[in-house]
Amino acid sequence: MGEPVDVSAMKLKYEEECGKLPKCMEIKKKVDVCEEHVKGKEGKNCLYHHARYWECVDHCAAPKVFALLK
Numbered sequence: 001m002g003e004p005v006d007v008s009a010m011k012l013k014y015e016e017e018c019g020k021l022p023k024c025m026e027i028k029k030k031v032d033v034c035e036e037h038v039k040g041k042e043g044k045n046c047l048y049h050h051a052r053y054w055e056c057v058d059h060c061a062a063p064k065v066f067a068l069l070k
Contacts, residue, residue: 011065018060019053027053 018024031053034046 005068007065007068010068011061014061014064015057018057021056021060024053024056024060027056 019028027049031046031049034049038044038046
C-alpha cells in the first residue's frame with residue numbers, strides 16, 4: 001500500500017484547479033459582476049450564480065476526489 005492521501009487537501013487542490021477552467025471562469029466572471037451589482041442592496045444576492053459556479057467546479061473535481069477513495 002502507498003502512503004495515505006490527505007483527501008481534504010486534495011479536494012481543495014482539485015477545486016482550485018477546476019475553478020480555473022475556462023467554462024468555470026466564465027461563470028465566475030458572472031458571479032463577480034453580480035456581486036458588484038448587488039453590493040449594498042438589501043435583499044439582493046448572487047446565490048444562483050454562486051451555485052452555478054460551484055456546480056461547475058464540483059462536476060470537475062468530484063470524480064478526482066472519489067478516485068482517491070477507491
